[in-house]
Amino acid sequence: MTINARLEELGITLPKAAAPVASYVPVAVHGGIAHVSGQLPFVDGQLVKGRLGEDVTLEAGADAARACGLMILAQLDAAGLLDRVERVIKLGAFINSTPDFTDQPKVANGASDLMEQVFGEAGKHARAAVGVPALPLRAAVEVDAVIALKDA
Incomplete structure (x- = not known):
């Protein structure tokens, strides 16, 4: 089964891959590893803004992390790599939060x-x-990824 077929089975539609907001490429591949640049959370075309522990709830933060994950998949798809994913090696989740907020792992679970x-x-x-x-x-939230690829 292709990943696009799996997404369809799950009822997931990928967003349009976002253009870079600075001087970088969305996906860089070297040695069979795809490094996906940090992706921001867009829901219904709108960027999810704010700080956890201030004006963003834990649930909204997890949803934002999931939206970042969807954008990671969209970037892989735009690069023609989605069906070559062999393994998700690592995610890096950055959570905009107040100093006393300590549930970053629960937020990151949205992408994981x-x-x-x-x-x-x-x-x-x-x-x-x-x-x-x-x-x-x-x-x-912002999430980046390191992905192992199958040979083309």
Whole structure:
């Protein structure tokens, strides 16, 4: 089964891959590894902004992380790599949060759970989930990825 067929089975429609907001490429491939640049959370075309522990709830943060995960998949699809995913190796989740907010791992689960849902065992990965004082464009969450690719 292709990944696009799996997404259809799950009722998931990928967003349009976002253009870079600075001087970088969305996906860089080297040695069979795809490095996906940090992706921001767009829901219904709108960027999810704010800070966890201030004006964004834990549930909304997890939804934002899931939206970042969907954008990671969209970037892989735009690069023609989605069906070549062999394993999600690592996700890095950056959560715009107040100093006293400590549920970053629960927020990051939004992206992590999506990867396992889409790729099964191959979607289980290592991860970092860190709180940061600010993100580009006031985004609530940003997630990047390291992905192992099958030979073309």
